[in-house]
Amino acid sequence: MLLIACPNCGNRPETEFRCGGQAHIARPEQPGAIDDQNWSEYLFVRKNPRGVHAERWNHAHGCGRWFNALRDTVSDRFIETYPMGAKARSAEVEAGSAQERAIEELPKSDIQSEARA
Numbered sequence: 001m002l003l004i005a006c007p008n009c010g011n012r013p014e015t016e017f018r019c020g021g022q023a024h025i026a027r028p029e030q031p032g033a034i035d036d037q038n039w040s041e042y043l044f045v046r047k048n049p050r051g052v053h054a055e056r057w058n059h060a061h062g063c064g065r066w067f068n069a070l071r072d073t074v075s076d077r078f079i080e081t082y083p084m085g086a087k088a089r090s091a092e093v094e095a096g097s098a099q100e101r102a103i104e105e106l107p108k109s110d111i112q113s114e115a116r117a
């Protein structure tokens with residue numbers, strides 16, 4: 001059985017938890033100032049990465065508190081859990097975000113190399 005480390009209760013079986021989706025989604029500071037497209041993206045568009053993902057979890061059949069977790073979506077391995085409002089300590093997040101940045105920057109570097117040629 002998969003054990004999930006609740007920051008308040010320690011390791012508990014996965015059947016006590018409920019996933020609340022992607023973590024660290026900030027509400028727009030002025031919702032009335034953004035257009036419908038950006039508002040709908042805030043409400044409905046979520047990442048679905050293959051690899052490390054920051055998620056919100058609720059210890060529904062325990063302390064009842066919400067917390068954040070870094071989970072590898074490929075192996076279903078929990079890398080780290082941490083309280084709401086805290087930042088992840090894990091270096092794998094940095095590696096993941098650096099990897100994403102590298103992928104996003106690929107087309108730009110290709111364009112620059114073509115411009116130089």
Ligand SMILES: [Zn+2]
Nearest residue numbers: 006009059063
């Ligand atoms: Zn708990």
